[in-house]
Amino acid sequence: MDLVHQADHAWVLNVQRKLYQWSQNYPTEAYRELWNWLTDLRNLREAWRRVAQNKGKRTPGIDGITAGSIRQRIG
Template identity: 40%
Template structure:
């Protein structure tokens, strides 16, 4: 997929995600007792995954690899975004997706102490971003 096609697909996906988010908000506002039973399918929706990918790829942490050693740039260069998201979607749909452990690093605090920083894999970050878009 060339960049113009990807940009157009991203634009369409962002519009679709916004429409779904607006609808969910309206339903929740109009009926405070409404149950939302099928939100998991939205997490695996191609539009939500594409928007989530764009957000993960665009943040500063995308240059940092998780325990699997992959960054957003390495996914783009190697497997390709379309194949990556397609595989992730199929894992989510058949419920075989399992997050990997985070890579831990100790970073210094202002007082001279250290704190733990957990670095999730790119795949886990995309799923988290998709969940955030839904919720």
């Protein structure tokens, strides 16, 4: 695992812990920072790694595109 991947993975786990703690402590509150966490580059890179490495990576999504075809087009 490279350092960027380790850092991204650790960041995502930290956010997940914060969200869990927040939900336990403030169950009726809104998650004001959720959009920022979801669209953070570290989260998107970690999500891509998980999707591109899972069993269904050759199965097209709802848009008909596979992870492999995205890699070929974008790099």
